[in-house]
Amino acid sequence: MLNSIIEVKNLFHSYMTATPFEKEILHNLSFDIYEGEKLAIIGPTQSGKSTLLQYFNAIFIPKKGRVIVDGRDTRDSKLNLKELRRKVAMLFQHPDSQLFKDIVADDIAFGLKNFNFPEEVINITIKKALATVGLEPDEFFYRYIFSLSGGEKRKVAIAGVLALDPEILILDDPTAGLDPKGRRDLINSIRFLHNKLELTTIFVSSNMDDVLELADRIVVLFDGEIKMIDTPKNIFKQKEKLLNYGLTLPSVVEVVDELIKSKINISEKIIGIDQLEESLIKLFKK
Ligand SMILES: Nc1ncnc2c1ncn2[C@@H]1O[C@H](COP(=O)(O)OP(=O)(O)OP(=O)(O)O)[C@@H](O)[C@H]1O
Numbered sequence: 268m269l270n271s272i273i274e275v276k277n278l279f280h281s282y283m284t285a286t287p288f289e290k291e292i293l294h295n296l297s298f299d300i301y302e303g304e305k306l307a308i309i310g311p312t313q314s315g316k317s318t319l320l321q322y323f324n325a326i327f328i329p330k331k332g333r334v335i336v337d338g339r340d341t342r343d344s345k346l347n348l349k350e351l352r353r354k355v356a357m358l359f360q361h362p363d364s365q366l367f368k369d370i371v372a373d374d375i376a377f378g379l380k381n382f383n384f385p386e387e388v389i390n391i392t393i394k395k396a397l398a399t400v401g402l403e404p405d406e407f408f409y410r411y412i413f414s415l416s417g418g419e420k421r422k423v424a425i426a427g428v429l430a431l432d433p434e435i436l437i438l439d440d441p442t443a444g445l446d447p448k449g450r451r452d453l454i455n456s457i458r459f460l461h462n463k464l465e466l467t468t469i470f471v472s473s474n475m476d477d478v479l480e481l482a483d484r485i486v487v488l489f490d491g492e493i494k495m496i497d498t499p500k501n502i503f504k505q506k507e508k509l510l511n512y513g514l515t516l517p518s519v520v521e522v523v524d525e526l527i528k529s530k531i532n533i534s535e536k537i538i539g540i541d542q543l544e545e546s547l548i549k550l551f552k553k
């Protein structure tokens with residue numbers, strides 16, 4: 268049985284409420300996120316993805332609709348927000364808005380200090396968190412944030428939230444702006460963390476290769492409405508629809524399209540790199 272860890276019920280969101288600029292951004296969203304899954308939220312720019320994410324750790328509290336996180340209604344005035352935000356860790360869209368200390372260790376310690384852990388425990392936790400994201404603890408502990416590469420910054424930001432031992436990890440377009448190696452490296456880290464820490468992982472991505480590689484399920488958001496919610500296999504075979512929603516396709520799907528256009532006899536249903544490899548090998552053997 269799938270256990271829902273987050274339930275979104277008839278959620279609406281407006282910015283600048285009670286002003287002449289009031290604009291409804293999310294319209295009547297209802298869906299569940301299951302414990303232990305990797306859920307991707309995709310949609311064109313300004314479709315409301317980052318807005319939606321902020322309901323999951325109660326940065327936004329519903330004015331219309333409900334969001335239940337781990338059995339607790341985020342509208343409940345008795346909700347312990349500090350505890351919820353430890354459980355539901357959020358990595359923001361721009362790493363620079365997450366890292367605001369000068370030294371790596373200070374940055375990772377920041378969240379922990381909110382919880383009054385003793386100094387030794389904090390230092391051990393920082394080193395553990397660095398190792399978990401694949402950064403050599405002794406090398407990175409005293410590094411200046413400004414001296415890190417884009418990929419390393421993302422990892423330090425992830426280490427900062429992991430130090431709080433979360434159950435749900437939310438990542439807002441984590442690979443944006445990374446080079447191919449940095450991207451590959453980060454995808455592997457996210458997958459490793461998800462499995463090792465038995466997290467529920469919710470991520471937004473504009474890179475459909477990331478989505479194909481990581482997601483168990485995909486939500487397609489367009490203009491503040493859920494248009495599709497299904498497995499990657501079922502979503503990525505609906506090419507026309509996705510293009511109409513202003514989305515791109517994973518590279519494998521594009522390659523298959525091109526091959527079919529050049530009259531190569533392979534199935535248009537292929538969405539994975541392994542499937543493509545297999546089909547091409549079969550074809551060459553013929
Ligand atoms: N603080 C704000 N005040 C007013 N409008 C806002 C605010 N934040 C976002 N918006 C508007 O809400 C809409 C949805 O924005 P949001 O950032 O959720 O989209 P997104 O899907 O994350 O976009 P992107 O892919 O570019 O990150 C946009 O039209 C945006 O301009």
Ligand SMILES: [Mg+2]
Pocket residue numbers: 316317318360439
């Ligand atoms: Mg966004």
